[in-house]
Amino acid sequence: MRICLVSMPWHLLETPCLPIGLLRARVDACRDPHTVVDYYGNLRWAEYLLDVSGGQIAEAEYSYVADRGVWHEMGEWIFAGALYDDPAWRVDTYRAYLEARNLDPGASLRMREHAAGFVDLAAREILEERPDLVGFTTTFQQNVSSLAVARRIKQLRPDVQVVFGGGNCDGPMGAALHRNFPFVDHVVSGEGELAFVALLDALSEGRAPAGVPGLVTRGPDGESVAGPPAAMVPIDMVPRPDFTAWWSAYGDGRFAERLSPVLLYEASRGCWWGEKHHCTFCGLNGTTMKFRAKPATRVWDDITHLVETHGVLDIVTVDNILDVAYLAELMPRIQESGWDLRIRYEVKANLKPDQLAALRDAGVTHIQPGIESLNSRALRLMDKGVHGTQNVFLLRASDEYQLTVDWNYLYGFPDERAGDYRPVIEQIPAMVHLQPPSGSVRVLIERFSPHFQSRERGFAERRPSRMYQHVYDLPESELEDLAYQFEAPPQGIDEDVASDLRAAIAAWRHDHAASTLTWRETEDGLVIDEGRAGRPRCEYVLSDPAQARSYRLMERPRTIAALARELAAEGFAMSEETLRRWVGELRGAGLVFEDDDRVVALATNRRPLRVAEVG
Amino acid sequence: MDTTLAVRKPGAVLGDRLEVSTSELSRRLVDGAAAPVLLVTGTPYAPGLDAVTGDLLWQAGVREVRIRETVRADDGLLHFLRFLREAASHDIEVVWESAGDLGCDTRLLYHLPPRAGDPSWRSAYRYGLCHYRVGPGFVTVTDQRRGPAVPFTLRNPQEIGLVQDLDRPGPSDESSAFAGLLRSGLIISNGRDALCLPYRLRRWPIPCTVI
16 A cells, blocks of 8 residues: 655644654554655645745744644644635634733734645645555644645545544544544554554455454444554554654755754653652543653664764653663763763653763753642642652752753642742742743643543533634534543632732743852852842851751751751751751741752752843 | 851952963863962963863863953964863853954854954854754754854764864865865864864753754
C-alpha cells in the first residue's frame, strides 16, 4: 500500500512530528512492505499564509495561535469554517468568547479567511501522492484542520482509507471522533505502535480490521465498531524516530531560513510518580500511566544518531518525567561527548544539588519541574509529593546551576484556603530575584485527571470547556466524550485572594530582571548583597560564625528543630527559641522563605547570567 | 548566638579588588588568588594574557576586569581581543578604552565587552551575540552581530579546524576555508595573524532560549 502520514496545523514549525517519525519506523514491522510518504500540512499552511498575506502572516502569528491559542481552541476555530463549509461558522461566538476574556485574537480572523482554500490545496497535494491510506496524527489543536482535509479527501477520492490517531483519540475521545465524523474510517485509540501495524496488515490482506485491539472501525452499515482496549506498548517496541522526510520538507521549505530547528525525543512513557500518586489535575498520561523507559544505552544511541544525522544540538524531550536512573547512567555519557547540547526535560521537583549539576553538565539547560505552588498544604492537596520549601530551593538552585525553569502557579483546588496563599503572597517580594512563574491560573479540569475521574473530588458540576462551543457542531453529550478540557464552578480560594496572587506574580515578573540577592564569604564573615527591586542597596553581614553557618545550612530546606540539632552537632548549641528569633530576623529582611515549619535560604551563591528577551 | 542581623551600606569589602599585572594574571587565577574585581596593569597584550581562559576567570570568581592601560591598534591587538572574547564567553565585564581607531571594523567586535565611550557598541552588545557550539563533526554558529539571524552549520573539516586552531592568534593562510571565514567575519586578520572571533558557548544564560 501507499501510505501518507499527515501532520496538520498547529504542530510547531521548528520541530519534527514525533508520531509520524515513530509510525514511519514501525511500518517496517508490517507483514507486507508499504511505501510511506509524509505530508507536513503545518509547514505548508504557514507557507500558504505567507504567500496569501504578502508576508504579513508569518511564523510569529502562527506561533501565537499554536502556543497561546491552544488554551482557547483558536486554531480549531480557524479551520472550523472549512470543516462545516461555512465561512461565518461561529464567528460571533468566537468573538464574544475572546472579548469576555480580554484576549487578543492575533491573526486568527484573517487566517480563517484562507482556511478553506488551504484545505482544498492540502487534500489535492496529499492525493497527488496516490495514497491508498491517509493517516492523520492529532494532538491538542490538530483535530479540525485534520478533519477538514480528511473530509475533502473523501469527497475527491472516496476509496482512500482515512485513519486518525494521536493524543486526541485516547479513550472515549477517539470513539466520539469516529462516531461523529463518518468520513473517518478508522481511529487508533491509545498508543499506536501495535494497532497501526495490525490495521495495515488487515487492510493489505483484504480483511476487515474489526477486532484489532485499540482500533475503532466501521461495521457493514457504517456504524462504529470498537475493538478491545489496546495492550500497553512495551518500550522495546517504540522505535528510534525517523525524521528524514521531515528534515527534507523542513530544509526545502521557507522556514529553515527563519527558525532554528529543534529535535523531539521520547525516552520514556508514563509517569513513575503518577503510578504512586497521581497529581490531581494532570491528565497528560491518558489511559497509560505505567512508566516505561528506554535503557540509557538506547537513549544515547538514538540521540547520537539524531544529532549526527541532522546536525542539530537542540533537543526537547516529550517525557512526562525524567527517569531517575538517567542521572547516573545517561547524563555522564552525554557529558563525555563534549557536545554543546541544549536539552529540555520535565523533571520531578525534588532534585538534589548533585543531580542538578549532572543535568547541567550534560547540557540539560531547561527544565519543567512541575512546581505549581510554593505552599505545602496546597501541594498536598495536589498530591505533588514535595514541600513548598523544596520548590523554592529548586528555584534558587536553578539559578546557581544556570538552569532555566518553566513553571506556573496553579490555584483553585477544592479544600484549599486563603491561608495557603496569603503567607506566600507576603513572601513573594523577597523572591523576585528567582525565576518567576509564567503566570498564575485557576486549575483546568483535564480528562483522565483525578479531578475528572471522580466528581466527588469537588468538581461535580463539570462540563466541557466553553471554548468547544465556537468549534464543533455537536451536542454537549457528544462534547462530553470528545473534549479534553472541562470547566466547573470555581473551587478553593475566592477571587480576592486569586487577584492578589496574580498581582504579586505580575510584580515578580516585572521586578525579576533587575533583581539579585547573592552571598559571599569575606574576611568580615558571610556577606549578602541586597540587589532586589524595591529595596535599598545594602549588605547584610553575618559576622557571627553561628549566624553564617546557620545560613549555609539553610541552603537546603530544614525544619527549625533539625537546624538546631545540626548546629548543635557542629558546636553551635542554641535553643530552638533563639534560633526561631534569628530565623524571624532573616525573614524580616526577606533572606529566607518559610512554609510549614520549614525554612530555606533565598540568596544565591553567585549572580546568574541573564539575557533579556528581545521584543 | 547574636540574633541581630547587621546591615551596612554597600561598599568595597577588603579583598574585593585586586591589582595585578597582565604578566602574572594567569598564575594568580590558577593559584586561586584572585578577587571579584581585577585591576589589571601592564600592557594589555602581554603574552601572559594568552593563558587566561574564560573558564579560569569564572572559576576564580572574577566578575569584572579593569584594564588600566589604553589599548592600541598594533600587533598585540589580536591577543587583547582574544582576552576580551574569553571574558565575554562567561559574561565577565571588562572595562577598557582604546586610543583612536582599532584598525578594524568594530561591528565585528560587538559580541565582545564594549570599549568605553562607544555607545553603538554598548547598545549592540549582549551575551551570546556571536558564538559557536560543537557537535559531532559539525559546528553550529550563531552570529547576530548584524541583526537577527538563525544559526548555520559548518561541516567542512578545514573550517572546523580553523575555528579550533585560531582560538589563539595564529598565522593567516591562503586556503579557501580561511578566505570564507574571513569574508563572513568569523575570523579577523591583521594580514599576518588571525583570530577566531566567536566564542564557544560555555554557559547558558537564563532563559536559555533567548540566544
